[in-house]
Amino acid sequence: MTVPLYVQIRRGIEAKIRSGALPPGARLPTEMDLSAQYGVSRATAQRVLNDLAEAGLAIRRRRHGTFVADVMRQINLLNFVTPAAAAKGVPGRHEVVSARIVRAADAVLSLPGASADTAVVELVRRKLDVREEPHSVERHVVLFAAAPDLMNENLEELVTLPYLQRRGVPVDSIRLYLDPVVLDEDDALLLHCETGTPALIRRRELRADDGSTVEVVTTLVRPGTAEFFLELPAPAV
Structure with missing residues (x-):
């Protein structure tokens, strides 16, 4: 079964967060950055970042960007x-x-x-x-x-x-x-x-x-x- 591309992208970012490569507070790529990097639509990039936020791994701030969450x-x-x-x-x-x-x-x-x-x-x-x-x-x-x-x-x-x-x-x-x-x-x-x-x-x-x-x-x-x-x-x- 083929894993959807947005899931692959999300998992890649999750792995970097959990390994510490993207530490708490680090700025994540913008929707435009993800679109250009992976050749996906803006809607797909938005879904990736929203999924990370819903999982508690990221915080999205209007007009400021998306950042790795800092729970502890x-x-x-x-x-x-x-x-x-x-x-x-x-x-x-x-x-x-x-x-x-x-x-x-x-x-x-x-x-x-x-x-x-x-x-x-x-x-x-x-x-x-x-x-x-x-x-x-x-x-x-x-x-x-x-x-x-x-x-x-x-x-x-x-x-x-x-x-x-x-x-x-x-x-x-x-x-x-x-x-x-x-x-x-x-x-x-x-x-x-x-x-x-x-x-x-x-x-x-x-x-x-x-x-x-x-x-x-x-x-x-x-x-x-x-x-x-x-x-x-x-x-x-």
Whole structure:
């Protein structure tokens, strides 16, 4: 029995989604793209994308496109400390909640080793996914002496680790923490959750070769939207 072409096309896309070749948030081909690639009608291409959406594998957004669904994002914690992976980030966009230069004592996060009057740059952003739904809240506190021009950067697109490395800041080590918390009123509002909901914060510290801390950044991911994991090669026998 011959499998209809639209089913063959759909299965091919499904296989890429399930293998991770098309990760959550990735943009799928448009109806026009599918029509040209497979030589099918616009109606057939539309059926392929609609079938994927009905199966929960894709999300169709009017005038924006079709994206791989993100029911439960799996996040490799190693990506949080790897510049190349961190630069890719989660698909979506940032909203800047606040950005200012303040004393370390007044910053939203404590910068280990910094005296109370040390100048720091404080940046708070909210990440929205491809569906324009809240994904996470990020808070950065960066030593001003290491990044005096940070406020002149495109703060919506900024990835601080590669930025600091481009500036020649001697980042010697990266330490990662996981802190269990419950959402306070401000974070619950930003993430569209209930106050008091249990959550997990990833906290990263960048340390210079003299042991001082250059940056502290926390990422509070919306509860129920992600699973965190570490995957390492098995040791040789």
